[in-house]
Amino acid sequence: MKIDRLILGAYQTNCYILRNSETARDCIIIDTGLDAAALIDFLRHNRLKPLVVVLTHGHADHVAGVAALRKNFPKIKVHIHKLDAELLTEAHSNLSVMEVQSFGTEPADFFLEDESVIETAGVELQVLHTPGHTSGGICLYSRDEGIVFTDDTIFADSVGRTDLGGDMTQLIKSIKEKLFTLPGETVCLPGHGPSTTIAHEKAHNPFV
Numbered sequence: 297m298k299i300d301r302l303i304l305g306a307y308q309t310n311c312y313i314l315r316n317s318e319t320a321r322d323c324i325i326i327d328t329g330l331d332a333a334a335l336i337d338f339l340r341h342n343r344l345k346p347l348v349v350v351l352t353h354g355h356a357d358h359v360a361g362v363a364a365l366r367k368n369f370p371k372i373k374v375h376i377h378k379l380d381a382e383l384l385t386e387a388h389s390n391l392s393v394m395e396v397q398s399f400g401t402e403p404a405d406f407f408l409e410d411e412s413v414i415e416t417a418g419v420e421l422q423v424l425h426t427p428g429h430t431s432g433g434i435c436l437y438s439r440d441e442g443i444v445f446t447d448d449t450i451f452a453d454s455v456g457r458t459d460l461g462g463d464m465t466q467l468i469k470s471i472k473e474k475l476f477t478l479p480g481e482t483v484c485l486p487g488h489g490p491s492t493t494i495a496h497e498k499a500h501n502p503f504v
Contacts, residue, residue: 299443309358322417353448453501481495
């Protein structure tokens, strides 16, 4: 799998572009940041064709670029967990009312559930529902590649905040039951900050 990472917006959200090879043009996008301008430029410059954007949760710093992405790539399909569906469309729920410009867009095309499998552009991802940061937060696991996109569930030596409508007890439960059961060598690619591994976080994360 070819993975490109862009760091987008004031919150430095990690956006991932996934392809099944270096030469492939079809791709999957994970999260859009507050502003998708740099993402759209990257896609155009590399002549990529985004088929799907998967939103790991519905906070504005991960979803606000969806409208621009849809405008530039009208055939793209938007995926989000069903419990975060409202956050995509409602500015108070997605916290964009705290920003300079509030955000809401059309509903997602597909609503995900735990253990859903996303298979497109030659890439396969298993959905792990990991509530806690938000009710519909998800991680995306590729067993074959040994990687998991961990959303704002867990970071390198930290975890996602829960003071904006989340639940810390639920978050820790998600980490222990959904992430810490993965092989230790699994590489974690989070929603913000650098990568880490399951083994490192099990040994060193002070929150878990």
